[in-house]
Amino acid sequence: MKQKKYLKTIALFVSVIFTVLLIPIKTSAQTIPDQRLLPRLVDNADLLNDSEEAKLLDKLDLISEKYQTDVAIVTVYSLEGKTAAEYADDFFDDNGYGIGPNHDGVLFLISTESRDWFITTNGSGIQTFTDAGRAHMTEQFLSYISDAKYAKGFNKFADLSEQYLKQAAKGEPYDYGNLPKKPLAWYWLPASIGVGLIVAFVIAGSMKAKLKSVRRRVGADDYVAANSFVLTDQRDLYLYSHVSRTVKPKESSSGGGGSSGGSRTRTSSSGSTHGGSGGKF
Numbered sequence: 001m002k003q004k005k006y007l008k009t010i011a012l013f014v015s016v017i018f019t020v021l022l023i024p025i026k027t028s029a030q031t032i033p034d035q036r037l038l039p040r041l042v043d044n045a046d047l048l049n050d051s052e053e054a055k056l057l058d059k060l061d062l063i064s065e066k067y068q069t070d071v072a073i074v075t076v077y078s079l080e081g082k083t084a085a086e087y088a089d090d091f092f093d094d095n096g097y098g099i100g101p102n103h104d105g106v107l108f109l110i111s112t113e114s115r116d117w118f119i120t121t122n123g124s125g126i127q128t129f130t131d132a133g134r135a136h137m138t139e140q141f142l143s144y145i146s147d148a149k150y151a152k153g154f155n156k157f158a159d160l161s162e163q164y165l166k167q168a169a170k171g172e173p174y175d176y177g178n179l180p181k182k183p184l185a186w187y188w189l190p191a192s193i194g195v196g197l198i199v200a201f202v203i204a205g206s207m208k209a210k211l212k213s214v215r216r217r218v219g220a221d222d223y224v225a226a227n228s229f230v231l232t233d234q235r236d237l238y239l240y241s242h243v244s245r246t247v248k249p250k251e252s253s254s255g256g257g258g259s260s261g262g263s264r265t266r267t268s269s270s271g272s273t274h275g276g277s278g279g280k281f
Contacts, residue, residue: 033096070105089268118278
């Protein structure tokens, strides 16, 4: 009887152990959903009106489907005690963002409470949006976010994301030494035309002033001073020549301490690898 009771106790203990071991495994497997659970625009901070939100979501969906890479924007009030990087990474992973087996995507997060922003990348998005590429990218739209022009800033982010995805599709993502040129501001065109006209006016005036001393002459002899040149003898003498040679230095194959480009990565709480960067706006 005691032996039977002892065996039941052992069986119960083993059952509890297996249950405890299986719970974390099940939870871990469900951490990153296979399908996206939320739309590509989540405006929890309520920064956009209905019309702005609908148009922006349509744009994000079109870009994402065209390049098979999720382009998402998330606004929140609080980071809930997390860093901006942790919140962005977890939001991306926990809600199943990213297309394909590698969860290719990029997500732009802002928190209005702390005024933090963060761009997190995953899958092929890590190579598409490199460290140098993101730095150049944020220079083009963060000023709108800082000025509370959220719709304009978010749309600019979406447009730039499409530009970066298009470039990456060519096999040459934007990186050090291969960054897009900044477009000239509209006021440079009239300024350039004005400067050109001024320079042309000055040159033409100078040339005109030099012609004031010119007077018409009737015969060719009027242009030669009398007895000003007499040639008595002519000879060509070769003296010597000198050739100087300088050794051309060979190019070094070393990087020379410059940046290697690419993206720095980190591991999120779910074990997924992310790239990205952030700051204050």
